[in-house]
Amino acid sequence: xxxxxxVVDDSASVRQVVGIALKSAGYDVIxxxxxxxxxxxxxxxxxxxxxSDVNMPNMDGITFVKEVKKLAxxxxxxIIMLTTESQESKKLEGQAAGAKAWVVKPFQPAxxxxxxxxxxxx
Amino acid sequence: xxxxxxxxxxTFIVEAREQLQAMxxxxxxxxxxxxxxxxxxxxxxxxxxxxGSAGLFGxxxxxxxxxxxxxxxxxxRNGSVEVDAGxxxxxxxxxxxxxxxxxVVANQGAKLAPPALAREMELCQILQEYxxxxxxxxxxxxxxxxxxxxxxxxxxxxxxxxxPEVFRNGMxxxxxxxxxxxxxxxxxxxxxxxxxxxAETWDAESCYLGFDIEFSSAAGHGAINEVxxxxxxxxxxxxxxxxxxxxxxxxxxxxxxxxxxxxxTAMVTxxxxxxxxxxxxxxxxxxxxxxxxxxxxxKAKDGAYVRVNADKLDELINLVGELVIASAGASLLARHCNxxxxxxxxxxxxxxxxxxxxxxxxxxxxxxxxxxNRFRRVVRDVSQELGKDIDLIISGAETELDKTVVEKIGDPxxxxxxxxxxxxxxxxxxxLAAGKPAKGHLHLNAYHDSGSIVLEIADDGAGxxxxxxxxxxxxxxxxxxxxxxxxxxxxxxxxxxxFSTAQAVTNLSGRGVGMDVVKxxxxxxxxxxxxxxxxxxxxxxxxxLPLTLAIINGxxxxxxxxxxxxxxxxxxxxxxxxxxxxVCSREQGYLDLRGEVLPLVYLRDHFNHEGPASRRxxxxxxxxxxxxAGLVVDDLLGEFQTVIKPLGKLFGALRGISGSxxxxxxxxxxxxxxxxxxxxxxxxxxxxxxxxxxxxTVR
Numbered sequence: 131x132x133x134x135x136x137v138v139d140d141s142a143s144v145r146q147v148v149g150i151a152l153k154s155a156g157y158d159v160i161x162x163x164x165x166x167x168x169x170x171x172x173x174x175x176x177x178x179x180x181x182s183d184v185n186m187p188n189m190d191g192i193t194f195v196k197e198v199k200k201l202a203x204x205x206x207x208x209i210i211m212l213t214t215e216s217q218e219s220k221k222l223e224g225q226a227a228g229a230k231a232w233v234v235k236p237f238q239p240a241x242x243x244x245x246x247x248x249x250x251x252x
Numbered sequence: 253x254x255x256x257x258x259x260x261x262x263t264f265i266v267e268a269r270e271q272l273q274a275m276x277x278x279x280x281x282x283x284x285x286x287x288x289x290x291x292x293x294x295x296x297x298x299x300x301x302x303x304g305s306a307g308l309f310g311x312x313x314x315x316x317x318x319x320x321x322x323x324x325x326x327x328x329r330n331g332s333v334e335v336d337a338g339x340x341x342x343x344x345x346x347x348x349x350x351x352x353x354x355x356v357v358a359n360q361g362a363k364l365a366p367p368a369l370a371r372e373m374e375l376c377q378i379l380q381e382y383x384x385x386x387x388x389x390x391x392x393x394x395x396x397x398x399x400x401x402x403x404x405x406x407x408x409x410x411x412x413x414x415x416p417e418v419f420r421n422g423m424x425x426x427x428x429x430x431x432x433x434x435x436x437x438x439x440x441x442x443x444x445x446x447x448x449x450x451a452e453t454w455d456a457e458s459c460y461l462g463f464d465i466e467f468s469s470a471a472g473h474g475a476i477n478e479v480x481x482x483x484x485x486x487x488x489x490x491x492x493x494x495x496x497x498x499x500x501x502x503x504x505x506x507x508x509x510x511x512x513x514x515x516x517t518a519m520v521t522x523x524x525x526x527x528x529x530x531x532x533x534x535x536x537x538x539x540x541x542x543x544x545x546x547x548x549x550x551k552a553k554d555g556a557y558v559r560v561n562a563d564k565l566d567e568l569i570n571l572v573g574e575l576v577i578a579s580a581g582a583s584l585l586a587r588h589c590n591x592x593x594x595x596x597x598x599x600x601x602x603x604x605x606x607x608x609x610x611x612x613x614x615x616x617x618x619x620x621x622x623x624x625n626r627f628r629r630v631v632r633d634v635s636q637e638l639g640k641d642i643d644l645i646i647s648g649a650e651t652e653l654d655k656t657v658v659e660k661i662g663d664p665x666x667x668x669x670x671x672x673x674x675x676x677x678x679x680x681x682x683x684l685a686a687g688k689p690a691k692g693h694l695h696l697n698a699y700h701d702s703g704s705i706v707l708e709i710a711d712d713g714a715g716x717x718x719x720x721x722x723x724x725x726x727x728x729x730x731x732x733x734x735x736x737x738x739x740x741x742x743x744x745x746x747x748x749x750x751f752s753t754a755q756a757v758t759n760l761s762g763r764g765v766g767m768d769v770v771k772x773x774x775x776x777x778x779x780x781x782x783x784x785x786x787x788x789x790x791x792x793x794x795x796x797l798p799l800t801l802a803i804i805n806g807x808x809x810x811x812x813x814x815x816x817x818x819x820x821x822x823x824x825x826x827x828x829x830x831x832x833x834x835v836c837s838r839e840q841g842y843l844d845l846r847g848e849v850l851p852l853v854y855l856r857d858h859f860n861h862e863g864p865a866s867r868r869x870x871x872x873x874x875x876x877x878x879x880x881a882g883l884v885v886d887d888l889l890g891e892f893q894t895v896i897k898p899l900g901k902l903f904g905a906l907r908g909i910s911g912s913x914x915x916x917x918x919x920x921x922x923x924x925x926x927x928x929x930x931x932x933x934x935x936x937x938x939x940x941x942x943x944x945x946x947x948x949t950v951r
Contacts, residue, residue: 140297142559143264143305147257183304185297208422214304230421231482236307236315239257248431248482249423 165189415486436469580916621649676713806894
């Protein structure tokens with residue numbers, strides 16, 4: 131049973147790159163375009179890992195992480211924040227909200243895979 | 253690992269173009285309302301997204317330029333730079349330049365042309381003025397921590413003590429250990445359970461475990477340390493190189509761990525980073541939580557979308573078209589069979605097919621707003637160029653029409669807008685002199701009207717010079733010398749080929765943009781264009797377009813053995829033409845419809861059908877735009893979902909027929925071009941035009 135990863139980013143190309151990388155390693159990938167969309171997609175579904183961007187329309191990544199942490203079913207779901215170098219404060223804010231892992235954009239697909247496999251196995 | 257990202261790169265190109273479009277819109281929004289924080293947020297996000305994604309594909313030129321733009325935008329966002337006209341101008345130019353950079357990528361590796369490079373330098377210089385005094389260097393390479401490569405395998409001693417919070421943070425200690433194994437081999441592992449509390453105080457969600465690991469790896473200290481990046485915050489980690497491979501494996505282990513404060517000579521503690529990180533990590537907790545949560549994007553982008561290739565949609569619609577024909581055939585057969593249950597089931601199928609058809613057609617419908625918004629920039633640039641102050645007002649942006657139509661209407665609209673700005677709207681001085689506000693207004697509007705969509709471009713300029721147009725038209729023989737056409741007919745003359753290119757005929761001409769080209773483009777879309785003008789008040793150009801190009805709701809009529817389709821949206825009513833009335837109205841060429849004069853077109857004569865007319869004829873009253881007429885036919889056959897098949901080139905000269913369709917029986921029916929028919933009536937009525945009625949012959 132492949133583990134599923136929820137990828138939240140408003141950029142379709144980022145979702146696609148992450149998706150290609152993760153699928154090649156045997157993960158299932160669910161995509162969402164912003165925090166609100168992602169919360170809708172979660173909806174009780176089993177998700178083993180969440181990867182979320184910070185800057186998104188409708189609901190940003192930090193708010194999204196806070197919302198996820200309120201949901202009993204996803205209390206223990208690891209969350210990776212996608213940050214950029216200019217967003218050190220956002221990274222810390224994300225950690226305070228409960229997203230302890232991060233990957234700095236721009237990343238190579240291999241870097242993303244490494245981060246994911248530290249947290250879960252395919 | 254090599255992963256093929258070509259397809260994703262295509263997505264990036266499409267997405268980046270969309271982002272730039274959005275960025276431009278927000279910039280214009282910001283220009284009109286400099287305090288709009290939402291707009292600033294949207295602009296920043298667009299640049300940020302483009303930069304982030306470009307980095308994934310290693311598109312360095314885009315990343316480095318966008319980085320500068322993003323930096324300025326960030327300063328704009330946190331208020332250290334003020335919005336001013338100069339900044340908006342340079343940002344608009346920057347977004348143009350980014351589009352250029354993206355186009356270079358789209359064109360596969362072609363280099364940026366030298367003039368564009370020069371432009372980039374110039375832009376960077378201007379942007380720098382808005383940047384921080386100590387400009388941020390270009391982004392560092394993604395990872396700079398690779399210079400070490402101690403190929404030799406060493407033995408490491410790792411002591412891990414996970415904090416109680418790890419589970420709650422979504423971290424699984426085991427997965428870190430598994431990942432560690434990708435770097436080397438775990439020779440020995442001991443689980444440290446000394447922190448485990450007694451059963452009463454034990455919390456299932458907390459982690460009390462520690463591990464003592466002996467690890468053999470070629471990786472350096474940094475690489476091993478990196479494995480635990482995500483848990484460093486609430487864990488105690490020690491990574492020590494054991495150069496002397498003598499394992500002191502016993503009770504001493506725990507003791508060593510507990511004595512970690514001791515400056516143990518052999519140990520290299522990794523905890524050095526911890527103090528800063530910890531204190532830093534706490535700071536944001538005091539920071540006010542997110543001032544502007546997710547700015548709404550202006551338009552409702554809440555719904556989830558699936559991006560589908562347009563070709564696939566076309567294919568689907570074609571198939572649905574065939575399905576409609578096939579199901580009509582089945583219904584026809586069922587009726588012949590006189591089998592009730594069969595008829596019932598085919599009618600259910602027809603109903604469903606119709607719904608599928610509607611659904612499929614709706615898939616192709618997109619709002620015109622995006623096209624309209626594109627013009628904001630055009631209006632801004634052109635009005636600056638011309639030194640006029642012009643405001644663009646957009647309404648009806650949510651009106652939907654077929655994607656193909658939307659794509660093809662952009663250019664004609666652009667021509668019309670430029671003309672209106674260039675020649676319609678006067679200079680501020682002239683406007684003030686005429687007692688009008690100095691600011692000119694352009695109004696783009698869209699709405700639905702009896703089965704078609706109407707696009708209106710209105711300006712409040714000087715209007716058309718009626719006498720000059722008439723004079724010119726008579727000179728060119730477009731209007732018979734004695735005729736007295738209506739104002740509207742005169743204005744519409746400027747759509748005649750070769751008319752507007754003449755020098756300074758009207759205030760709408762010039763620029764070599766032939767209005768006939770505009771008209772031709774619109775005609776190709778089965779649309780029409782007409783124009784209305786009030787001297788001194790302005791001009792309105794109205795474009796009428798069909799909602800869809802593929803399928804229409806038709807009304808079937810019969811003449812002799814032939815069947816014709818009239819677009820149902822244009823049919824207003826049907827009346828019977830009694831024999832007595834028939835004779836009378838045939839002589840007059842019109843009918844008294846409840847006191848209204850209704851010109852009649854005898855389709856039997858129009859299409860030269862042979863044989864006597866049936867005794868009882870019917871009149872179908874049709875309306876298009878402001879024109880109304882009655883089409884005299886033999887039989888009324890009812891409604892029919894009509895899949896439009898274009899006529900071949902051979903029939904290009906036919907007037908009054910816009911296409912054909914296939915009936916359920918397999919017979920061909922011609923689709924009447926009602927607008928053309930009505931225009932012909934209008935022309936013959938006024939008799940000022942020279943071209944004689946061309947009559948099509950159909951057998």
